Each structure stands twice: as C-alpha cells, then as structure tokens.
C-alpha cells in the first residue's frame with residue numbers, strides 16, 4: 610500500500626467536521642478518481658494528503674511512514690508527492706520551459722532539455738516553450754503546472770480537476786497522454802473530478818465523496834453498474850432515475866438507467882416521443898411513459914409511439 614488515510618477527522622470550523630473517520634487506500638501504480646460535486650471536500654482532502662494543512666485526528670501513512678502535515682516539512686508538501694492545485698503557482702518571469710524544468714537537476718543539461726521537450730509534448734505545449742506564463746490562457750497554465758509536476762517522476766501525483774480549464778478537443782489528447790505517462794512510469798495518481806466520464810476509462814478505482822463522506826469506492830465498471838445513490842449516478846452523466854413506485858409499476862430491476870441502457874424494441878413498455886434530436890453518434894429522445902419523462906438514445910430519429918425494453 611502506498612498511501613493509507615485512516616480515520617481522518619478534519620474541520621475548518623469547530624463542531625462542523627468536513628471529514629469524520631474518512632478511510633482511503635491507494636496502491637502503488639494505481640489511478641484513483643476522487644469524485645464529487647463542488648464543495649464535497651476533494652481539494653481539502655488532496656491538500657491534507659500533500660501536507661498543506663493540519664488535520665485534527667487520524668493518520669495519513671505514506672510508504673509506511675506516518676505523515677505529520679505542515680509541521681513535518683520545512684518546505685510545504687511531501688517530497689515524494691507532487692500536487693497540482695487549482696492555482697497553478699507558476700514562476701511568472703520564467704519561460705514555460707524553465708517552469709517545467711524547475712525541479713529537474715542541472716547536472717546534465719542535455720538530458721534536462723530532452724525531458725522538458727518530452728513533457729511539453731505530453732501536455733501539448735511544444736510551441737510555447739519560450740513563452741512567459743502571464744501570456745498563456747488559464748488552460749495552458751494548468752498544462753504547464755501538470756508538466757512541471759510530472760518532471761520529477763513523483764511516486765504519487767495529486768491533480769485537482771486538471772481538465773477544468775481545457776477545451777473539449779484538447780481534453781481528449783491531454784487525457785490520453787497524461788494517463789499513459791503516469792502508467793508507463795508506474796506513478797500513483799489521485800485525480801479529482803466532478804465529471805466521472807472524464808476519467809472512467811483510465812481509473813482503477815472511483816472514490817466518491819458526498820459532503821465529506823466517502824460513499825462509494827469501487828471499480829469504474831461496478832460504480833457504473835451499481836451507483837450507490839442518485840448523487841453517484843448523476844456524476845456518471847445523464848441518467849434516468851426511477852422511484853420505488855415507478856420501478857414496480859414498470860417492472861424494473863434497478864433504479865438508475867443511463868439513456869443507452871434503454872432500447873427501442875418491437876414490444877415492451879409503451880412511450881410517447883416528445884422530442885428526437887440529432888446528437889452526433891445518436892439521436893437524443895425525450896419520451897413520456899404515463900407521467901414519467903425519460904431520455905433514451907437511438908440510432909434513428911423517432912416519432913409517434915414506441916416500445917421500450919429496459
């Protein structure tokens with residue numbers, strides 16, 4: 610086990626604990642997605658693990674050693690970890706290349722230069738090596754901070770919403786390169802997100818926080834197939850949620866159905882098509898079953914009445 614969080618108790622304000630008895634393990638070389646809506650405690654947990662704040666009780670154990678928090682380190686942060694927070698903390702008067710190379714030794718300048726080039730390629734900033742951070746967009750600054758954190762091959766990398774400032778097209782490329790780099794170098798990664806779709810293919814485990822409580826800790830497949838509650842299901846994307854009453858009325862085996870899990874069929878539950886819109890790889894249909902509105906994806910445009918198979 611690389612990291613163990615045991616019975617962690619933390620509050621910002623007395624008598625209002627954010628975490629009570631929080632437990633979390635990270636294995637070596639594993640990618641863990643830390644998911645939850647804004648304010649659930651993702652950034653706080655990452656800051657505590659990295660050692661930027663003191664916790665009130667419990668233990669954080671890294672490589673078998675108990676961490677002491679800020680009082681344990683002269684320079685804030687654990688040396689074998691790197692944390693990319695939501696403020697990127699770049700050196701404003703040093704170029705992108707110098708920022709990325711900040712933690713790489715100067716002993717072999719040729720290999721340092723090659724490493725910086727490799728990392729700039731990982732984050733898609735090869736053309737920006739000589740630019741100053743102040744002339745970059747928020748998303749570009751975020752990518753410089755990620756490259757700088759990767760530079761020293763930390764045992765553990767903590768990324769706080771690393772894709773939040775990236776546009777759609779960039780996101781795909783960066784995700785692919787970033788996760789491959791992390792895997793190739795056997796780093797452990799704890800990555801926070803409020804959108805699980807962004808990390809699902811790469812994560813070994815999904816850890817879900819709801820108001821500071823860890824409510825689910827499963828593989829991506831298990832989480833997708835059996836979300837613990839409506840909150841978890843919604844983090845996974847657009848979802849149809851059925852009440853117990855609706856479940857028994859429609860004879861359903863579960864509570865949550867993602868739109869692609871409901872099929873148009875020859876027979877089954879009858880529904881009225883309210884809207885059928887082209888959405889690229891599919892049509893997004895709004896249907897009504899009695900008084901219940903559902904969203905279903907189909908290959909063809911729909912109209913009139915259809916039958917659904919759950």
Ligand SMILES: Nc1ncnc2c1ncn2[C@@H]1O[C@H](COP(=O)(O)OP(=O)(O)OP(=O)(O)O)[C@@H](O)[C@H]1O
Nearest residue numbers: 621622627645646647648649650651652653654803
């Ligand atoms: N410095 C602070 N003082 C007091 N309360 C705080 C402080 N920082 C955060 N909080 C509160 O702690 C809770 C958790 O905040 P945190 O930033 O960890 O959530 P988050 O899940 O990372 O949210 P986001 O995705 O918006 O960054 C929130 O209710 C927030 O208001």
